[in-house]
Amino acid sequence: GPLGMVVEISLLFEYGIDKIYFLNDVKPETTARHFIYFLRPRVELTRKIAAHINSYRINGQDKNYYVYFVPRTKMICERVFEEEAVYDYITKIDDYHLDFIPLESDVISMELPTSFKECNLDGDRTTLFYVARAMMKIQFLYGIIPVVQGIGSHAQLVTEMMFRMRREMSADEPSIIPEIDNLIIIDRNCDLITPLCSQLTYEGMIDEVFVIKNGTVELPAEMVVDPTGDKQPEPGSKMTTSLNSDDSIFKETRDLNFSVLGGALNKKAVMIDEYYKKRYDAKTFAEIRDFAKKFKDFQQAHGFLRIHTNITDAVLDITRHVSFRKRLEAEQGLLAMVSPEDSWDYLNECISRQRPFSLVIRLLCLYSLTCNGIPSNVYNEVRKAIIQTYGFHHMFTLENLVSVGLLKRNISRGNSYNQLLNQFKLVVEDLDEANPNDIAYVYSGYAPLSIRILELALECKIPRSEKEGNLEQTEIFAGWGDSKTDDIMSYLPGDDRPFHAKQSLKRGMNNEDTDTNNVTMVLFLGGCTFTEISAIRFLQKKNPDREFIIATTKIVNGTTLIDTLCNKI
């Protein structure tokens, strides 16, 4: 879990932790007297703890319980303790303010997978409150961020909360010259299209095929273990492998389009091979020393290369399959508005063939978003087909999709997506995947709308506020201060409009000559995909003067996003 991302488990043992358990219905059988629980403030989890305590009490075991809610206690959970009559037996109930967790040197995540669902379906915006608090923590550590840009009502809510919290905590505001220049908040609601598409970067594909969780992926053991080694895994067993930039091979391949992946890995292999050959050429002492110095790195890279060749093989196998290509064609047909009818037929075929539910729903929603809804005459038909195929309870899943705007019945003429397509240049032809010149490479032609929005936001150079000191109220302005951009942005459907605000800094903190550290933080509310991260890294490469930090509530893909909206029965 995320806890492993912030603390070395061995360290916990050093501090006298006896054993770590996952919170289950079954209480741990142990003689330990002190229990520390870490959990998200959710009712069902809280009930489990209450059940543990009651069960120990019935057995006459007297223990001390310390309960830490991450990132914050909720009253509703404390009420559970009261209801179950265990409140008095708990030694301590407190918050553990685990906010953003670093996943990479440029990616931090709140690890709140249900944020999108809670905000958009349930109308419970608690997670936005958490995000605002986490942003305050960041600002207390790295300075008040002078310029905030955003798009979407949730982005505006978070901004308002941040400003209010700044006023609340202004007394303790430290004097730090801002290290982050501007913050751009993007509400997932402004671009629901992107996560629905099949990710075509290496990391994105691994996520789609094997599911990346907290920077690790579970692979069949034979893909990981060295086949020449002594220890061979049991068939069918799985192994968890870390995926991050410590892995030199992955660092260079993660953001590549899958079509050039084979070549890139090949090049690496040749390079390593050449290095090994050098061993025979090394003659002078210095050469040998040089060889030996790099030996460990290359040996490690060699190991990584084996794993990635295996993963790549598995991934490319899937891409060669007809069904993958058909699905890609269907998606691209919709995104480019070439042949939505074919895509619709393919969708129906998928339902008939009872293909995995999430794939069907991703395509259905993509159709709805790109074609201004599902045509009235087939709306009920397709819903019925889904219910008849996947089960009655999915009637409510479909209801949920409608509630969050992923699905709708076509009731108006015209199609705003067509305009988006033109205004934001969402589809790029003549794309060279090997040497990409546009972010569209991450979807082999489709440029993620969210990142197009980001590009526009970056183009609008909003100057810092000239005022100093803590002002009572930081005003939020509509637009991004550039009429051309605002005009393009007005083509976004829905009520989400761009806004910006300038936070005044304390006296002496406004050090504008630090042009060298142009750091932009991009905050996604409701999650972002690996492809979006890759696209931002691409922007970074294009603008070497600017550094990006990507913050998100969770890294998602279409399937995980849809999963949270499924009626869980």
Added chain:
Amino acid sequence: MSAVTLRWAQLYNTWYRKIDMSGDVYFEDDFSQRIIFACPFAGPIAMIKDPGMILRVKDTTSSFIKITSSCGDVFCTIEPDYYKSIVKLGWNDNERLVVVLEDGTVFIYSVHGRKLRQFHLEGECVTEGVIDCHIWGSGLVCLTGNYQLYALMDFEEPYTIKLANPGLEVEPVCWTIIEPQLSVINTLEVLVATESGTILVITRDKVEDMVISSNGPFSRLSVSPNGKYIACFTKDKSVWIVTADFSTNLTTFNTKSEPPRQLVWCGNESVICYFERHDPEKNESDYLLFMIGANLKYISYNYNEPVYLVPECDGVRIIGKNTLEFLEKVPDVTVDIFLEDSKSHSSHLYKAAELFSQENPKADKYIRLIGQELPNAVDLCIEAAGHEFDVNIQKKLLNAASFGKAFLDFYDPEYFVSMAKDLRILNAVRSYRIGIPLTYQQYNVLHVDLLISRLTHRHHHQLAYEICKYMDRRTDDVLVHWSSMKVQYDQYLSDNEMANQIVDKLKELPGVNFAQIAATAHREGRKELAIRLLDYEPRASEQVPLLITMDQLRRALAKAMKSGDTDLVHLVLIHMLRSPDISPTELQEILHEYEDVRKLWLSLCTQEGDSALAYLIDAYDYSNRPDKIARLKIEKQYDMGDELNYKKLEESQHLYEDNQYLFESAMTGNQIALLVQQNVLEQNDGRQHLGNSLSETLYDLYYYNQGSQASKLAKKFDVPPKRLSWIKLRALADVGDWEEIEKWAKNKIPIGLVPVADVCIDKENFALAAKIIKRLRNNDDKAVLFGRIGEWESALHNVKGSSDPQSVLMELFRICKDPDVKAEMQALANTI
């Protein structure tokens, strides 16, 4: 120089001095008729009438507790109805008066006599009563009627704990405590001198008898300020000084007198006995301070009025009706500078500065005498300045320091500056107007923050505020306290005027705690003012709870919503639910009014589960959403694992009867019908069908060779032929019924033959695949499919007739692994 040392007295090898501040003091009361309780660190004094005197004088006027400053300035008089049952008074670290009564009740008062808190000690303190008590800065210890000891370690969290049973049968002769922070073992220790002559040391866990056979019983016990030594007054009229563990005797000094009225330590190196003797014949009284030091040396001081000794960490404060003195060991730095014939560097520097100011060239000689030690001498002069009460001498010493500094290339001014600041503060608080004669050492031990807090609570807001500014500290607490006081005492100021004045004072401070001031206003019954002030509170987490206690629920809701803190919104909603003033309908109206709150409320109720189900139904009912109620009921049904009960589904279906829910109603109807059908199927074929989807059921029927049943079911539920064909194809291929597939493929299939060929290839039935491919019309499909089953000749043959030979070839090229065939394709490509 003699002026400084004039009042010094030598005790063996140590010097003592009295700092006299009597000019500033006047007490209205006669000390001989009062019992005095003084707060350390030059704190205030509480006095009550000596009960013995009351009897004698037959004083009929009401009895009172009087609180004054160290200088006799009266802060207040309290006239409590419990006067007769007072056991003890004392002070805590914050200068709050602690009053302990016989029945275990404890009152806490401000210096202005405002009752702040009241609580009760527990256990035998109540049943047996309290007969004596010792109070220190953070807690107290009680002796109960049955000679048990109870302690309260922290006034902020008043839990009574029982100490180990000392096993006494008669009242102890005398007893005292070693405060936990002074104790070697870091816990509270109680020393009890018993009738039998020994001393018991009692902690929470155990009683230890010090087994003292001679000298006892002891009539006085006193612990040194550092907690390391004990002074005892013995049966044979001696003062016996011993280490706190009673292991080492230090001194025994025979006073040849009755037990002194007070036995206290003056610093850690000498002990003072205070004797009051009355000569009835001459009707004269004699008040004697007798200070005993090392090597049986002593000094005595006479007074012409009764005095009271207040032990401080570095000396003794002596208070009388017209007396205020501080008796202390002269600090070593001071001795070094001022003592006649001192050869110390610091004294040289002091002399040099004096001579320099007289334009005497000898100054230079002294500076040269100091040589390398000059920086040190400067430090010592600064330090010595700190120990002086006389502003002139302070100045002289600081002058000497700055004179010395001038000869140094580099000297960090930090110490000089901070001392100058500290002295300014000390001089200010020592003035009789404020009446806190702190020494420099006490000031350091107390810490400036606590001093600021003490000043604030004495209502010296102006001075406290200035010290905050001067010492670069936040002024919040001072201003908030000032405002709270203003709210309390300025009862005639209008709400408007009051709010304006307070806001005006506090507006410069970001994040100031307005809620605390508002809480005061609320307590004072000024609700409107409280609400107005709360509006300025930036923290919703402070605002909302207070608004709730003020029954301003709607306002609280608005503030909570604005904050974005959903937990606060929840808090308000729960109070609304419980509030007698808000009817259930009204609650629904409120929810209806605020869309966001309603959604949150629904979400919370959903999370809470069964216990909140009724609220959910109420809310949906009010907003006229029967479909939501239906969904709730169906979900509940699934939750309970009762989803197969179609009778229950029928009940929910009724809720969909409105026209706008036609689809939902139809789907629920379908599900009911499906369950009924599946039930029948189960009874017929004995396989499990219930709970599967329609498609899954159809698949199963085809799989188990019940095709006709499948067709009937599909017809009943309007399954489109295409979908049905896919299901059939999948099921037949999975079960491997190729015969049936071949037979079926002879007819026209709604999905065409390509998928059939596809399935054959996937399942590696290439023979059947070939047969079917041959029947295809489209050359593109044919070419690719032939390629997939490896019939390259046929594949390439069909390329020629295809609509887009280029892309078909590309596709084939991708599939093909045979280099010869690939070469052939290459050749073919060139011809096209």
